[in-house]
Amino acid sequence: MSLDARGVTHAYADDSGGDDGPGVADGGTDAAPVFRDVSLSVDRGDVVAIIGPSGVGKTTLLRLLGLFAEPNEGTVAVDGTDAWTAAERDRLALRRQVGVVFQEANLFDASVGRNVEYGLRVRREWRERLRDELRGLVGGRDQPEAVREALGVVGLADYVDQDASSLSGGEAQRVAFARALAYDPNYLLLDEPTSDLDPRNTAVIENAVADASDRGIGTVVATHDMNQARRVADQVAVLLGDGVVEVGPTDRVFEDPRDDRTRKFISGELVY
Amino acid sequence: MLPTDALAVFADAAAVPVVEFPFESRYLLSTIYVSLYVSVIAVGLSTVASVPLALAVGFSEFRGKRLVTSVINTGMGFPSVVVGLLVLVMVSSQGPLGHLDLVFTKRAMIISQFVLATPPITGIALAAVTGVREDVRDAAFALGGTRADVALTVVKEARYGIATAVLAGFGRAISEVGSVLIVGGNIASANGISKTRTLTTAIRLEARQGRYELALVLGAVLVAVVLVVNAVVVRLGDSKTSAGGGLR
Numbered sequence: 001m002s003l004d005a006r007g008v009t010h011a012y013a014d015d016s017g018g019d020d021g022p023g024v025a026d027g028g029t030d031a032a033p034v035f036r037d038v039s040l041s042v043d044r045g046d047v048v049a050i051i052g053p054s055g056v057g058k059t060t061l062l063r064l065l066g067l068f069a070e071p072n073e074g075t076v077a078v079d080g081t082d083a084w085t086a087a088e089r090d091r092l093a094l095r096r097q098v099g100v101v102f103q104e105a106n107l108f109d110a111s112v113g114r115n116v117e118y119g120l121r122v123r124r125e126w127r128e129r130l131r132d133e134l135r136g137l138v139g140g141r142d143q144p145e146a147v148r149e150a151l152g153v154v155g156l157a158d159y160v161d162q163d164a165s166s167l168s169g170g171e172a173q174r175v176a177f178a179r180a181l182a183y184d185p186n187y188l189l190l191d192e193p194t195s196d197l198d199p200r201n202t203a204v205i206e207n208a209v210a211d212a213s214d215r216g217i218g219t220v221v222a223t224h225d226m227n228q229a230r231r232v233a234d235q236v237a238v239l240l241g242d243g244v245v246e247v248g249p250t251d252r253v254f255e256d257p258r259d260d261r262t263r264k265f266i267s268g269e270l271v272y
Numbered sequence: 273m274l275p276t277d278a279l280a281v282f283a284d285a286a287a288v289p290v291v292e293f294p295f296e297s298r299y300l301l302s303t304i305y306v307s308l309y310v311s312v313i314a315v316g317l318s319t320v321a322s323v324p325l326a327l328a329v330g331f332s333e334f335r336g337k338r339l340v341t342s343v344i345n346t347g348m349g350f351p352s353v354v355v356g357l358l359v360l361v362m363v364s365s366q367g368p369l370g371h372l373d374l375v376f377t378k379r380a381m382i383i384s385q386f387v388l389a390t391p392p393i394t395g396i397a398l399a400a401v402t403g404v405r406e407d408v409r410d411a412a413f414a415l416g417g418t419r420a421d422v423a424l425t426v427v428k429e430a431r432y433g434i435a436t437a438v439l440a441g442f443g444r445a446i447s448e449v450g451s452v453l454i455v456g457g458n459i460a461s462a463n464g465i466s467k468t469r470t471l472t473t474a475i476r477l478e479a480r481q482g483r484y485e486l487a488l489v490l491g492a493v494l495v496a497v498v499l500v501v502n503a504v505v506v507r508l509g510d511s512k513t514s515a516g517g518g519l520r
Contacts, residue, residue, distance in 0.1 A: 066414060092418065100414035106407040109429055119415040179415065 001079050003098065003187045003218055004041040005065055008074035009033050012060075033072065034060050035242045042218040042235075044186055047209060049233035049250070050222045053265070056239050058222035059103075062189045065220060067095045079186070096123065099180030103192040105172035112167070112175050113160035116147045119183035150182035151175070153208050170201030177208055181217075188212055188219040194228065206232050226266065230254055238262045302466040303474045304493060310378055310452070310470065311445040314385030318393050319438050326397035327423050344398065347391025352384075356451025359384040363455065376457035376468055384451040389441035396440055400433020401426050435505050442501060446494070449476055471497070 011031040034057040042048045050058050064071050070084045077083060078094040086094065099119070107115050121129060135141045143160060151157045154174035159167075167175060173193065180188060190209070194202040209219055209232050223229055229236055229250065236253040238246045238261075246259040257263040329340055361367050363374040363383070374380040404426045412425040427434065449472045452458075456468035458477060466474070471494040478487040 068410075068413065092416075096416040102407065102410065102414075104407055106405075106411040108408065108411070108425065118412070118417075122412075122415065122417045122421045176411075183416065 001186070001218075002041050002043045003065060003079075003220070004039075004075075004077045005061065005071075006039050006075045006077070008038045008061070008064055008071040008076065009036045010057075010060060010064060010069075010071045010073075033242060035239065035244075037074070038239070038244050039074075040065070040220070040237050040244060040247070042187065042220050044218045045213055045216045046235065047213050047219045047221065047233045048235045048237060049229035050220065050237045050239055051224065051226055051229050051265075052239035054224060056241075058224075058239055059191050061239065062100070062191050062220065062222050065187075066098050066100045066189050067091060096183070097186040098189060099183070099185035099187070100189045101173075101176050101180050101191065101193050103195055105169070105176040107164040107167070107172055107175060107179075110164060111160070112151070112156070112162050112164055113143050113147055115164050115175055116150055116160075116179045116182045117144060118179060120144055120146060123183060144182075146182050146184070147178075150178040153181060153211055154178045154204055170197045170204075173197060174201060174204055174208075177205055181208070181212060186217060188217050190219065190221045192223055193221065194225070195223075202228070226254070238265065240265060296464050299460070299464040299466065300490070300493065302460075302464075303469050303471055303490070304497065306378065306466045306468065307446055307470040307472070307494075308497065310381045310385055310456075311442060314382045314445050315389050315393070315438060315442045317382070318386050318389040318441055322390055322393040322437070322441075323397050323427065323434060326394050326401050327426065329394075330398050330401040331423070331426075341398070344391055344395045348395050350388070350391065351450075352388055352448055353450035353454065355387050356384050356454030359387065359451065359455050376455070376459060378456070378468060380455040381452045381468060381470075384455045385445040385448060388448060388451060389445045392444055393437045393441035396437035397430070397434050400430035400437065403433065404429045439502060439505055443498060446470075446498060447472060449473060 011033045038061060040048065040050070040061065050061060052058055063069060064076055067076065067078075067083050075082045075084065078097055081090070081094060083091050083094050108118065121132075124132070132141060148157050148160060151159060154177050156171065156174055156178065159171070159175070164172065164175065173196075177190075177193065188209075194205050197205065206228065209221065212219055213234075221229070221232060233250045235247060236250045237244050238253065238257075238259070240261050246253060246257060246262045248258070253262065254266060257266060329337065329344075359380060360375070363369045363372065363380050365375070372379075374383070408429055409422050409426060412422045417425065448470075452468075452470055453473050453476070456470070456473070458469050458473040459467040460469045461467055469477075471490050475487045475490045475494070478484075478490065
């Protein structure tokens with residue numbers, strides 16, 4: 001059981017909507033590819049870190065894994081099912097197995113509880129959702145246990161009723177993590193999740209990643225913080241130039257890199 | 273003064289109202305009713321049409337999108353008498369809707385108010401939904417939302433802008449004179465009950481006939497109605513925020 005990108009090539013293109021998610025490139029072919037022939041795989045329970053300099057396409061690769069857009073070439077498969085040859089309904093089901101946490105928390109203008117509940121809510125039938133909303137209007141809405149549980153993982157169980165706009169940056173990012181965890185995904189994609197956080201909030205997120213791994217969730221973390229990659233990841237993929245130059249166990253990649261560009265990048269030399 | 277004389281004086285005094293209103297209440301109430309009836313229904317229908325239109329235009333890229341946006345923005349300043357005239361032509365006996373017998377009816381007024389209210393509601397709602405950060409749309413999508421879920425989330429995030437759009441449309445509809453005069457005819461029955469007379473057309477009529485007191489009272493009522501509607505919308509927005517909920 002794994003989330004796989006196989007031989008993926010992708011170029012930035014104008015956002016033209018289409019069948020993809022909101023605000024994502026449709027995968028035009030005129031522009032130069034941001035990367036070519038990239039393959040990456042994460043098994044359930046494993047943590048894979050993608051490291052590489054800014055602008056190399058880490059976020060784009062995560063968006064392809066999150067099924068935001070169809071790659072120009074190659075396939076993305078969830079548990080063996082090619083997402084882009086599947087019917088739209090099936091693709092939605094595959095997409096719902098993957099949780100995404102962005103660099104910014106991107107919380108909705110609502111309470112913390114409503115934010116964390118979002119993923120659970122959209123998975124319910126419309127009739128059930130409407131009934132829940134009506135109950136909410138008369139003050140009888142129950143908060144699912146999964147919401148408190150997910151907030152508990154990031155140490156914010158008491159924040160359920162707090163307005164999301166009143167949170168600090170670190171707290172907001174922890175809520176964003178809980179929001180992706182609440183509907184129990186099989187895979188998590190984290191895009192520089194701690195780049196703006198202080199050490200305490202970073203530690204909370206990293207512990208939550210370890211906790212998710214223990215629960216059997218496969219996680220891909222894009223980061224430019226190599227120390228973080230060493231702390232959290234079982235495997236490291238090095239994205240340099242226009243592709244993945246090396247993939248391997250974290251200790252081996254950092255201590256005995258097989259690719260010269262990896263060695264230079266890890267030692268702090270500019271490699272593009 | 274004998275007690276009976278004192279009672280007569282008291283009875284005479286009681287017969288004179290403390291404040292003498294220059295109108296019959298049923299005239300005023302029926303005029304308010306017609307104004308609200310026509311404006312609320314027209315704005316309600318317009319909102320139902322405008323918000324999905326704003327979402328469709330705001331979310332999609334298509335050839336001529338700029339032209340569509342320009343048409344919407346131009347429509348905000350469309351002369352109301354021209355709208356009234358066009359609607360009158362449509363509903364007149366020779367027009368395509370002539371068989372519906374709508375001339376000088378509230379339904380014809382609703383049509384013209386709908387045409388007038390739709391461009392401002394669509395235009396302002398469009399600005400509001402396109403102002404919602406793309407990150408928020410991404411988050412809704414990433415959490416497993418369908419296109420409908422993402423759209424609903426954007427509407428929720430843009431709720432203040434959309435409320436402003438609805439208020440702007442309501443403001444345009446309820447303060448409208450020219451088109452409702454043309455298609456409605458400003459009719460009140462002999463017993464003083466308004467049939468198609470609105471607050472604005474009544475003000476125009478009373479002012480032309482020199483009954484300025486009544487025109488001013490009608491004007492004050494019109495302003496009060498707009499203020500109350502504004503307050504209700506703002507209050508609803510506040511309560512939804514404090515509840516942190518609503519449909520998303």
